[in-house]
Amino acid sequence: MKLLIKNCNLISVDSNRDKYEEGIDILIENDIIKKIGKNIDENVEKVIDATNKVVMPGFINTHAHVPMSIFKENLDGYTLQEWLTQKIWPAEAKLTDEDIYNASILSFKEMIDTGTTTIVDMYFMQNNIIKAAVDSGVRIELTRTLMDSDGEGDRKLKELEELINSDIGRNENVTINVGAHALYTCSEEYLKKAIDLANKYNLNFQMHFCENSQEVLDIKRDYNVNNPADVLEKHLKNTNSILAHCVKLTDKDIEKMKELNISVAHCPVSNLKLGCGIARINDLQEAGINVALGTDGQGSGSSLDMFEVMKFTALLQKGVNENPKQMPAYEVIKMATINGAKALRMEDKIGSIAEGKKADLIILNLDTSVVNPINDIFASIVYNTKGSNVETTIINGKILK
Secondary structure, X not given: OEEEEXXXXXXXXXXXXXXXXXXXXXXXXXXXEEEEEOOOOOOOOEEEEOOOOEEEEOEEEEEEOHHHHHHXXXXXXXXXXXXXXXXXXXXXXXXXHHHHHHHHHHHHHHHHHOOEEEEEEEEOOHHHHHHHHXXXXXXXXXXXXXXXXXXXXXXXXXXXXXXXXXXXXXXXXXXXXXXXXXXXXXXXXXXXXXXXXXXXXXXXXXXXXOOOHHHHHHHHHHHOOOOOHHHHHHHOOOOOEEEXXXXXXXXXXXXXXXXXXXXXXXXXXXXXXXXXXXXXXXXXXXXXXXXXXXOOOHHHHOOOOHHHHHHHHHHHHHHHOOOOOOOOHHHHHHHHOHHHHHHOOOOOOOOOOOOOOEOOEEEEOOOOOOXXXXXXXXXXXXXXOOHHXXXXXXXXXXXOO
């Protein structure tokens, strides 16, 4: 199928193009962006008139728990550890295959509605999530969460390796990574097994890391280290790792994470709601660490709206550092798009709009009183635009909204 988007205002996030271009046409053939330019004349099956609308890459949500759509707003009054042990884990133990599928469908609908085209999931009962992803048409990278604190670690490792070697629902939109829940739920011996599995199949590795102060204390005690990043230095060399949260980092932690080329999935809304604190995102970026964005699960992050995540990311760093020059809006947009692609080692396929890349993009209608007048397009998108401004979502060349 050939699709032509006409006369859009383009934010491509492609380093080879201008940051903002007006009057641009985009030709999509099947799943690929074939041509970008002005006045493209081509026989196509469908034309979308995007006059006065903004086209940009779809968002890449680098940390979520997809089936947690059904746990929205059940958090108030709990710390992270209390919430997990007293509410979430007991409830999750009762979930059925049908529950997981239906909850995932609900998340994927929210994801499509608010402009996210790729999501990174950490959960369990993956076959049901994969089926929902295939049925929805979204792009996903997921794992079977690994932990051995409950005595079931080897079974989970086996389940993940079986998933890696299976063809269940497998298509180019579905990829697998290795995800250890956290250092406080994984023994050092088990962590090594998880990393060995990632290296065996050359897969990305993901894990929660230093989400709150209690976790830091637990890591120091359980692993007998002075800094949590000492564990990373020992075990994560030669891996492609994405660490979620990273709220409580020392200068030494940041230094070691840079040396290991680790990417961070920043989840500001969840971190605030759980009372974890504010991650040192500006310091991470100044150190040269790739920072991408995530929502976390809706139980703690409330929604999958990446516009909200961008706004909180920018405002928190400006406020806590008392420096309004930090977090330029365009750089925040990159964190939600191309930085996520880099974290996943997929920047050659997604994360920006360029000829030859996958057609994962969104069209924004900014003709609303909340957004207008527009004095700075990038700032308007970060601070005033919401998921409801997404008029069209295209994933892998298919119009899903």
